[in-house]
């Protein structure tokens with residue numbers, strides 16, 4: 001991931017090495033390379049423009065440091081700007097002060113929500129919590145079953161609609177699940193919701209209805225890192241239609257350049273909180289903006 005960006009920046013900085021001070025021409029040359037690299041990494045155009053503008057501004061205003069050569073100085077600026085856009089510090093989950101913490105997942109079909117739900121449940125279990133999974137994706141025929149299978153794999157209870165009781169009504173399933181969690185003393189409820197392949201008004205409304213019914217402590221937007229430029233449109237549509245507190249990037253094990261992370265964080269202002277990077281239940285971790293930025297620059 002980000003190979004092109006890293007290589008390009010490395011080349012640019014190689015050309016800058018040995019110069020005592022960044023001239024305006026140096027800054028322009030660097031900015032050009034960063035712009036091309038970000039576009040190749042599938043970062044959305046408005047985000048690229050803003051990012052490059054910010055880097056140029058800082059590079060110009062920066063005193064020439066005694067400790068760093070100009071190349072190192074630009075790397076430092078680019079790194080700091082990347083970290084800042086990616087959310088700064090890792091944003092941790094906020095747990096409810098009393099009663100079960102409700103985490104709702106939203107995103108397009110195929111984004112990796114159902115897989116992520118189980119991964120998150122396992123991760124929470126390892127943190128000493130007692131999670132419960134809720135199958136409120138009643139749109140995709142196999143989603144309930146898939147969640148049950150994954151729940152079994154990670155040893156977490158799955159709340160699913162029983163025949164004749166809430167079938168076809170995801171809002172009711174989600175509401176019942178929270179009540180069940182209270183009764184059974186599960187401290188975290190993870191609600192998997194339905195998505196379609198494209199943004200869809202009806203399902204967006206369904207997600208909003210589930211949100212209103214269970215008042216989640218956290219709504220997480222789950223997005224496939226491989227969708228590149230489309231990420232921005234989808235992220236904005238879910239922000240307008242459902243609203244969310246944080247982002248989970250999936251399929252970071254693929255060859256996505258990671259532009260989606262930068263674009264979504266920049267356009268929505270919402271932090272990327274978790275990263276999913278494989279099909280195994282343990283391929284999941286907190287998202288670390290600084291590590292991602294270093295990875296971009298290494």
Ligand code: GDP
Pocket residue numbers: 107108109110111112113114115116195250251252253254276277278279283
């Ligand atoms: P949903 O429709 O959003 O619930 O998506 P699923 O959880 O069913 O995932 C869609 C496909 O992506 C499945 O084949 C998953 O195995 C796969 N998948 C999910 N997360 C990851 C990941 O982090 N890496 C890879 N390589 N595949 C993933």
